[in-house]
Amino acid sequence: MAAVDSFQLLYREISRSCSSYFETLALVGALYMTSKAVILLRDCCTLVRVHFLPRMIPSKKLTQRYGDWAVIYGASEPVAKAYAEELARHGISIIFVTQDHTSVRDTAASLSQSYGVETVVVLADFSLDQAASKPIKEAIRGKDIGFLVNCVDESLTSPQSLIEMPEHSLLDLVNKNVAVATLMARLVLPGMVERSRGAVVNISSGACCRPLPGRVTLTASTGYLDHFSRALHLEYSGRGIFIQSLIPFQIASSGRQPSTSTSTSSREGWFVPKPDVYARHAISTLGVSNRTTGYWPHTLQYGLMRCIPEWIWVLGSHVFITSS
CATH class of the missing domain: 1.20.5 (Single alpha-helices involved in coiled-coils or other helix-helix interfaces)
Structure with a gap:
């Protein structure tokens, strides 16, 4: 009994002396x-x-806010094609810049017929360095270019280690998704600065948020586009130009997958929208957020991804890759 009394007395004394620490912790x-x-x-x-x-x-019409013409680079990708169609639906004429006219010829004809807008297809061989910019400059001369849309090459989403990629494919991907996207901005920005209005939209991928084993070129290219957009926004937002970085997650039928999944096809759903649904949501964020997923369920996914510590993410990615 004495031992119990002594313990209770000791406990009360310890509690009394540590009460200030408990209050601080609380x-x-x-x-x-x-x-x-x-x-x-x-x-x-x-x-x-x-x-x-x-x-x-x-809100005001897009033509009043930004301009009458849009330049689309990477329109062979489903997301960029859907984005171009959404712009055409708002009465904006489209200039497609491509290395293969067969990939956008039908799209250009369809938009012109469906929405009554002008469409121009510009063939540019970017392997010729500066010579590729000449037909683009001629196409945009005298036009009220209000939009530039760059879209990352979706072939990057297929899992492949860096040493497995052929050298020519690697150089081609870096050229298209880094050098050409930067060049396109360089070509259209002078006119936008002169008119004090315009929007540059770079569509990359949510893969830029986390490193992904087997997708080095994807995370690197999308990371460049994301940071390029953010830096460009700081430089030109004060001149009336809106620069936006779109970082979508998985989109149906596009193969755009920033996760560790190895599947290139996707089922439509709440978190996996059709390209046209995504484009409709993404365009509504123009002038509102300079960096966004463009689609609110993807923003929820992005918020969840941010809550996961990077070491857990990396460990889980390695385990998933190993098991598959």
Whole structure:
């Protein structure tokens, strides 16, 4: 009985001496939970502001806000093709820049017939270095270019280690997704600066957010486009030009998969929209957010991805790749 009394006395003495530490820890915990609640509330407000309010509140026509013409590079990709169609639906004429006219010829004819807009297909061989820019300059001369849309090559999504890639394929991919995208911005920006309006949209992938084993070129190229867009926005936003980085996640029938999945086909669903559905949502974010997934369920996925520590993400990616 004496031992029990001694223990209770000892416990009371320890509790009394440590009460200030307990109060401090409780205060730290309360501050931590409050900060997390504030961050969650901020993210919810941003979600509503970027993805819902622009679709509910009427705004000026895109032609009035940015211009009458759009230059599309990478229109052979389903997402860029859908984005071009959405622009045409708003009455914007389209200039397609491509190395293979057969990939966009039917699209150009269809848009012109369906929406009554002008369409131009420009053949540019970017392997000729600066000579490739000449037909592009001639095509945009005298036109009110309001949009430039660059889209990353979706062939990057197939899992392949760096040493397995042929050298010519590697150089071609880097040229198309880094050098040419930068060159396109260089060609259209002077006119936009002169008119003090315009929008440059770089469509990359959510893969830029995390490293992915087996997709080195994908994460590198999309990471470049993402950071290029953000830096460009800082440089030209004060001149009336809106630069946007779109980082979509998986999109149906496009093979755009920033996850570790090895499948190149995708079923449509809430988190896997059709290209036209994605494009409709993405265009509504123009002028609202300079860096977004473009589609609110993808923003939820992005928020979840940010909560996962990178070492857990890398470990899980290696385990999944090994098991598959």
